[in-house]
Amino acid sequence: MQNIILHKANTRGHANHGWLYAYHSFSFASWYNPERVQFGVLRVLNDDTIASGMGFGEHGHDNMEIITIPLEGDLAHKDSMGNAETIKTGDVQVMSAGTGIRHSEFNPNADQQTKLFQIWLFPRVRNVEPRYQQITLDVTKQKNNFAQILSPNADDAGVWIHQDAWFHLADFDNGFSKTYSIKKEGNGMYVFVISGSISVDGQELETRDGLGITDFETLEIKASTNAKFLLMEIPME
Incomplete structure (x- = not known):
């Protein structure tokens, strides 16, 4: 759950x-x-x-x-x-x-x-x-998309770190929605809204709100206004 x-x-x-x-x-x-x-x-x-x-x-x-x-x-x-x-x-x-x-x-x-x-x-x-x-970064890749900016892999998009974490930046138009699928089983997600409002699996978030989520496989993220946000998928242990 x-x-x-x-x-x-x-x-x-x-x-x-x-x-x-x-x-x-x-x-x-x-x-x-x-x-x-x-x-x-x-x-x-x-x-x-x-x-x-x-x-x-x-x-x-x-x-x-x-x-x-x-x-x-x-x-x-x-x-x-x-x-x-x-x-x-x-x-x-x-x-x-x-x-x-x-x-x-x-x-x-x-x-x-x-x-x-x-x-x-x-x-x-x-x-x-x-x-x-x-x-x-190529910020155009963030438009109505999850643009990867960090991962554990040196040959992948973005910077890399010594952790099984993936960060994405997104810039959604009002009403746009997209599904995020977890990269590594057991990881959690911390969503941080830079500007605007979004919903994450129905949970409404406004500018500078943060939401930590565990025990999921996919997340449905929908913009309630034009919105920019950061997704941080990270290990919980």
């Missing part, structure tokens, strides 16, 4: 640091909710707005798969592996922190804020060699 967990947008944690306006779907930093620590291997889903010229100074991570999806503006990235890149809207970046990395992230623009999702997944193997990958 299908199990669902609904996270309405207004139940998320919130932090306003002046230069950083952040919403947390799961416990993060000073916001702790024992009911919202993780969903399967999904540990962090942060919805961040960074003021112009501001950002995160150098800090460390280990044994985490870190995915960054810019929604508006740019993010300048530097890390201890020697990467110095700018991630733009329409890109996706992944870092396998593994044995340990240090990095910094900031908004390089003087006149524009940067909005992004940062997502952390626990890896299926610990202490891997750190790695970095960044690609530019």
